[in-house]
Amino acid sequence: MTLRQFEYALAVAEAGSVTAAAESLHVAQPSVSQQIRSLERELGVTLFARTPTGLVPTAAGRAFLRDAEVAVRAARRAKATARAGADEPEGELVVAAQMGLGTRQLPGALSALRRRFPRLEITVFEEANPAELERLARRGVVDLGLMSGPCKEGLYEGHHLGDEEFVVVLSPEDAQLAEDRVELRDVARKPWIRFDHAGALDAVLRDNGLAPTTVARVSQKATAVRWAAHGLGVTLVPTSAVPPGFEHLTRPVFPAVFMPTVAAVRPGAGPAEMALLEFLRQETWYRTGFSSNGSAPAHNWVTPPSTTNSVPVV
Numbered sequence: 001m002t003l004r005q006f007e008y009a010l011a012v013a014e015a016g017s018v019t020a021a022a023e024s025l026h027v028a029q030p031s032v033s034q035q036i037r038s039l040e041r042e043l044g045v046t047l048f049a050r051t052p053t054g055l056v057p058t059a060a061g062r063a064f065l066r067d068a069e070v071a072v073r074a075a076r077r078a079k080a081t082a083r084a085g086a087d088e089p090e091g092e093l094v095v096a097a098q099m100g101l102g103t104r105q106l107p108g109a110l111s112a113l114r115r116r117f118p119r120l121e122i123t124v125f126e127e128a129n130p131a132e133l134e135r136l137a138r139r140g141v142v143d144l145g146l147m148s149g150p151c152k153e154g155l156y157e158g159h160h161l162g163d164e165e166f167v168v169v170l171s172p173e174d175a176q177l178a179e180d181r182v183e184l185r186d187v188a189r190k191p192w193i194r195f196d197h198a199g200a201l202d203a204v205l206r207d208n209g210l211a212p213t214t215v216a217r218v219s220q221k222a223t224a225v226r227w228a229a230h231g232l233g234v235t236l237v238p239t240s241a242v243p244p245g246f247e248h249l250t251r252p253v254f255p256a257v258f259m260p261t262v263a264a265v266r267p268g269a270g271p272a273e274m275a276l277l278e279f280l281r282q283e284t285w286y287r288t289g290f291s292s293n294g295s296a297p298a299h300n301w302v303t304p305p306s307t308t309n310s311v312p313v314v
Contacts, residue, residue, distance in 0.1 A: 006068040093143050095124045095146075096125055105161075146262070156266055166239070171234075188208075191232070225242055
């Protein structure tokens with residue numbers, strides 16, 4: 001087996017056909033077909049099944065592709081490390097962010113990283129489920145991750161970037177009448193737009209004895225904000241997850257709800273990971289929400305996490 005065969009198999013799985021995979025790889029279609037057949041003969045299994053919608057991995061294929069992806073990424077990382085002379089890494093850097101984290105900060109940091117290392121290929125993806133992020137980390141797929149809690153000991157090193165406060169998003173009518181900070185108990189009486197994989201935030205409500213009625217569950221925080229703006233219900237999101245133009249509908253809550261943001265890197269990380277970590281540290285990680293006029297307040301009116309008037313989401 002060769003890494004080329006691994007890459008071809010991964011490309012077929014992503015594209016759903018040999019022809020499309022060949023186009024993405026910039027090689028001839030017969031070459032991809034030949035390599036896949038050779039790989040299947042060596043493994044003694046069928047990797048792909050033909051369906052009306054294209055080629056899909058078999059059960060054996062899915063198991064093989066999981067490890068093939070790890071091997072390909074490890075090879076790219078080794079290649080980048082070998083070429084990292086004079087602090088000029090190249091290859092692929094994979095960044096994973098827990099959904100809703102770093103929405104405003106990550107683009108600026110990545111742009112700065114690309115300017116410093118123009119030959120570096122950067123892949124970024126969001127993951128709604130923290131458990132899936134941990135699984136990817138254990139497989140060695142992720143070079144740097146943004147998450148809202150501590151890293152597993154020995155797997156990655158955690159670097160605390162800041163604490164971000166959650167804000168409630170109200171309808172335009174309710175926002176006109178709302179105070180600069182509203183009671184969590186008051187907004188919990190309204191219908192809520194909730195999120196998949198929001199166990200920590202659900203725990204905050206539960207710990208405060210609150211059980212709001214759920215009118216919708218969504219996977220994207222921006223979707224929840226837009227639906228709340230149309231009066232479907234209220235939602236609670238990190239400050240940086242509020243799309244531009246909706247800030248005037250947000251209010252911080254009391255007790256304050258905040259989320260620590262942690263950058264996770266492997267021990268002995270290379271120059272690209274460490275440079276991105278430094279750029280992330282230079283970004284502003286909001287502790288506070290927006291004021292009623294839509295701007296971030298100049299003073300820090302959030303109660304520190306060590307007191308009883310704030311609730312961490314981890």
